[in-house]
Amino acid sequence: MSNQALLEVKELKQYFPIKGGVFGRTVNHVKAVDDISFTVNEGETVSIVGESGCGKSTTGRAILRLDNPYSGNVLFEGEDLISLSKAQMRKKRKDLQIIFQDPYASLNPRQTVSQILEEAMEIQSVVPRKDRRKKIQELLETVGIGAHQMDRYPHEFSGGQRQRIGIARALSVNPKLIVCDEAVSALDVSIQAQVLNLLKDLQRQFKLTYLFISHDLGVVRHISDRIIVMYLGKIVEIADKKALFDDPKHPYTQALLSAIPSTNIAEKKERIILKGDVPSPIDPPVGCRFHTRCPYAFERCAVEEPKLMNVGNGGFQQVACHLMDEQAK
Amino acid sequence: MNLTKEDKILEVKNLCTSFFTDEGEVKAVDGVDLSIEKGKTLGIVGESGSGKSITSLSILRLLQEPAGRIKEGEVIFKGEDLVKKTKKQMREIRGNNISMIFQEPMTSLNPTLTCGEQIAESIRIHQKLNKKKAWAKAVDMLKLVGIPSPEKRAKQYPFELSGGMRQRVMIAISLACNPELLIADEPTTALDVTIQAQILELIKNLQKELGTSLMIITHDLGVVAEMCDKVAVMYCGKVVEYADVKTIFTNPKHPYTIGLLNSVPKHDEDVEGDLSIIPGSVPNPFHLPEGCRFAPRCPHAKEICLTKLPHLEETFDGDKVRCWIHSEEWEKQGKAVNAHE
Amino acid sequence: MFLYIVRRIFQTIPVMIGVTLAVFLMMHLIPGDAAKIMAGENANPEQVEQMRENLGLNDPLYEQYFRFIGNAATGDLGNSIRTSRPVTQEIFDSRFWITVQLAIIGTALAVLFGLIAGIISATRKYSFADVSLMVIALFGLSMPNFWLGIMLIYLFSVNLGWLPVAGWGTWEHMILPAITLGTAGAAIIARMTRSSMLEVLDQDYIRTAYAKGVGDKLVIYKHGLRNALIPVVTVVGLQFGSLLGGAVVTETVFAVNGLGRLIIDSIRAHDFPMVQGTILVCAVLFVVVNTIVDISYRLLNKRVDLN
Structure with missing residues (x-):
């Protein structure tokens, strides 16, 4: 792992317009991602966690420009992806790949596995035609699928195997960064463990960088170096794995961690149960977005939006919470 | 472990449910034995294809006939066999004595009826109350499950509610007639963790308040640890281990249970290096292994495991395990057959 | 809303x-x-x-x-060349109402028989009743209008003498043209209801209803049909439009003095203002009916109204 930044996301906003009224004007926006910034270094795994509607998947899609962001910059190796033309971006996708949650929906059912992989190589013209068959065999072996299965169709594989095919497709163009959007969420635990191990293995082997999007904190703890916690379109905490799990600072991170049912039945801990639902991202709360559900909220939280600030002693930890200020006083 | 009949609200004996498809028979549930004590919680865990959901649907006879059918076995509820009941008798039991919560709060509620109507419906059917009284009771139920401004919510349609709220409505429907047994099939799988925590807490509190017995079907071992008294671990249509929740997590005995526990990435524990895994995948349901169903993936499997199906046997501490390892024959066996590195 | x-x-x-x-x-x-x-x-x-x-x-x-x-x-579509009377008068004196009457009865028959057949088929999937109903529906769809009309006249009027051969006036006159006009629609609605109903009966909330102890009939009508109708309504609206087209043929076969025949007669007589007026009225009627259908679709399917 180096400290060379591979991906820098700066002030990224993703607003989706809501049409309404008699003439279908844009009456408001869904503020799915609202001004977030972070950096992913070469060779590391950064995870984005949060509950549905927090903007984690939207962030992943915006980085890859699967949906063009509303504003902000996405620097990849120092180059702004947002300013690229469509054709340039298509070329760039060789370096940035994505693996989705539902492997079945993202594989063309009418193509065999080898056709799927070949198409990816063809588009990016990374492998000369004559070597492709061999490369496909290698790829499939790498992800743990027998090369003899290369002429089968996606429906002939199990969920775990399909996800392996999705991984093979992402790998086929030798990417630098892979966005894993809930990549193991749909899998059974025993299969999930296999795929997680595979992802770790591939990272070592191919020096990959992962942006790992997940709602499962167990998975995130296992795979990440650094973790971003999002709530309602904002980053509430970014920290090294150890700091985040050992000493979560933001009340939301604390609640999130304590809400997960633990298999450790020897030590039953008191859990923090948040009241109510996540507010609508159309008109998010003023001030701190979490203040409506926060057990520690005070006047300032409803008025002023907290900024991310360093709190880590030694390690890396940034938190957006007014409590940090109060404690410092 | 010596329980009299009265202590058990439900007893499932040798339940076999199969699906008949063009490609042949799938033995989704194959000789399952279970029981639930009054006021207690039984968890059924397993991965997809283990038959855990089919077990619960079989108990209430909600299978899509004729494709799915109970082939044999008994489901004894308060001394009577539900398998032998007529359709009409079953209707009187469903939603009244035994009710069920399903996984997807998004799709499990009727989109064209208001939440209040959907709760009132089962009250009207089982308690023969008039429309007005049933509605009042429905509003009470919404209040009970912690929905703010219940009068207003009762008039709303499911799409106007969040996922967590919808699952609360589901719970209100299921508890409306004060059932003795509640079957919850993956009640929180589709929900976010903080909402899951709310719902689990709610179910726990209501269970205490109403004295309902509970059966939870889940793939989430955390939910099991949190909620259950007893646990049945299922694999390929069979119960492979059946024990106290404490035993399952502190001293699991079946290799599958052990493998499952080890392959969960834990949020409150650091795992150095790779996760330990169960190799391979669940066998094809049309061609199940002849011996122990887990043998092809089991690190300890020996000759006998591939040929002979083990029974669910009680071990020294009352834990029931379906594995040759704990039998006398085991010592006589040769080397392990699955050489995984 | x-x-x-x-x-x-x-x-x-x-x-x-x-x-x-x-x-x-x-x-x-x-x-x-x-x-x-x-x-x-x-x-x-x-x-x-x-x-x-x-x-x-x-x-x-x-x-x-x-x-x-x-x-x-202002309601002035010119004068007919053939009769010199105002076009609007020619249309609205009686012809328009006859065609609308015919279309409504045809649609009503199509909806009634289509729904019944569709529900029976869906609830008895792959049974003898299901298969035969769907075969009949297929026939209904493939038969040309005029042929069906002629066959009906042949059977019921000529051979059996139960119903009048042609003309308009009493309810007996309406039966055969309405059947002729409604058959294709009934077939389409039957097939649509069947597939929509089958899809709905497979939904999770149907299982929830059974789990509540709701009886079969109530599950099918209260929980199933209501949701299954949503796509059917759209088809009914479109059917009404094609019924107007079908009226041209049907009215000719049964010698009914409606809009359809008016168009045919006017075209023959090179009565352009008349043709123009009739087509305009039909088109407006079609637009109005479809608008009503869209609005009732909204009323039925509350989910669409979310934003």
Whole structure:
């Protein structure tokens, strides 16, 4: 792992317009991602966690420009992806790949596995035609699928195997960064463990960088170096794995961690149960977005939006919470 | 472990449910034995294809006939066999004595009826109350499950509610007639963790308040640890281990249970290096292994495991395990057959 | 909901403009000189010129169009050449109502039989009843209108003598034309209801209803049909439109004096204002019916109303 930044996301906003009224004007926006910034270094795994509607998947899609962001910059190796033309971006996708949650929906059912992989190589013209068959065999072996299965169709594989095919497709163009959007969420635990191990293995082997999007904190703890916690379109905490799990600072991170049912039945801990639902991202709360559900909220939280600030002693930890200020006083 | 009949609200004996498809028979549930004590919680865990959901649907006879059918076995509820009941008798039991919560709060509620109507419906059917009284009771139920401004919510349609709220409505429907047994099939799988925590807490509190017995079907071992008294671990249509929740997590005995526990990435524990895994995948349901169903993936499997199906046997501490390892024959066996590195 | 209705009505404006433009241009797109054709074969040049002047064909095109719209808005669609009476009178005196009556009865029959057949089929999937109903539906779909009409006349009027052969007036006159007109619709609705119902019966909330202890009948009608109807409503609306087209053939076969026959007769007589007027009325009727269908679809499917 180096400290060379591979991906820098700066002030990224993703607003989706809501049409309404008699003439279908844009009456408001869904503020799915609202001004977030972070950096992913070469060779590391950064995870984005949060509950549905927090903007984690939207962030992943915006980085890859699967949906063009509303504003902000996405620097990849120092180059702004947002300013690229469509054709340039298509070329760039060789370096940035994505693996989705539902492997079945993202594989063309009418193509065999080898056709799927070949198409990816063809588009990016990374492998000369004559070597492709061999490369496909290698790829499939790498992800743990027998090369003899290369002429089968996606429906002939199990969920775990399909996800392996999705991984093979992402790998086929030798990417630098892979966005894993809930990549193991749909899998059974025993299969999930296999795929997680595979992802770790591939990272070592191919020096990959992962942006790992997940709602499962167990998975995130296992795979990440650094973790971003999002709530309602904002980053509430970014920290090294150890700091985040050992000493979560933001009340939301604390609640999130304590809400997960633990298999450790020897030590039953008191859990923090948040009241109510996540507010609508159309008109998010003023001030701190979490203040409506926060057990520690005070006047300032409803008025002023907290900024991310360093709190880590030694390690890396940034938190957006007014409590940090109060404690410092 | 010596329980009299009265202590058990439900007893499932040798339940076999199969699906008949063009490609042949799938033995989704194959000789399952279970029981639930009054006021207690039984968890059924397993991965997809283990038959855990089919077990619960079989108990209430909600299978899509004729494709799915109970082939044999008994489901004894308060001394009577539900398998032998007529359709009409079953209707009187469903939603009244035994009710069920399903996984997807998004799709499990009727989109064209208001939440209040959907709760009132089962009250009207089982308690023969008039429309007005049933509605009042429905509003009470919404209040009970912690929905703010219940009068207003009762008039709303499911799409106007969040996922967590919808699952609360589901719970209100299921508890409306004060059932003795509640079957919850993956009640929180589709929900976010903080909402899951709310719902689990709610179910726990209501269970205490109403004295309902509970059966939870889940793939989430955390939910099991949190909620259950007893646990049945299922694999390929069979119960492979059946024990106290404490035993399952502190001293699991079946290799599958052990493998499952080890392959969960834990949020409150650091795992150095790779996760330990169960190799391979669940066998094809049309061609199940002849011996122990887990043998092809089991690190300890020996000759006998591939040929002979083990029974669910009680071990020294009352834990029931379906594995040759704990039998006398085991010592006589040769080397392990699955050489995984 | 109110906003939606207003918006939906606004949306018909461009459609109306398109319709009127198309009808208007028809006069100018027909091969040859409209005035010459309308004046008759034996007309001298002065008469043709007179006709052209009367029709306003010497004015610029846009002026003619706006005059046409303006007149149409006040209910003036010109005079029929054949009868010299105002076109609107010819249409609305009785013919329009006869066709609307026929279309409504046809639609009602189509909905009634289509729904019943669809529900029976769906609830008894792959049974003898299901298979035979779907085969009948297939026949109903593939039979041409006029052939079915002639066969019905042959059987019920000529052979059995139960019903009148042609004409309009009593309810007995309505039966055969309505059946002729409604059969294809019934077949489509039956097939649509069946597939929609099967899809709905497979939904999770149906299982929830059974788990509550709701009986089979109530599950099918209260929980199933209500949701299954949503896509069917759209088909019913579209069917009503194609029924108007079918009326042309049916009215001819049964010698019913409706709009359909009026169009045919007017085309034969080169009565252009009449043709223009009738088509315009039919088109407007179609737009109105579809708007109503869209709005009722909204009422039925509350989910669409979310935003």
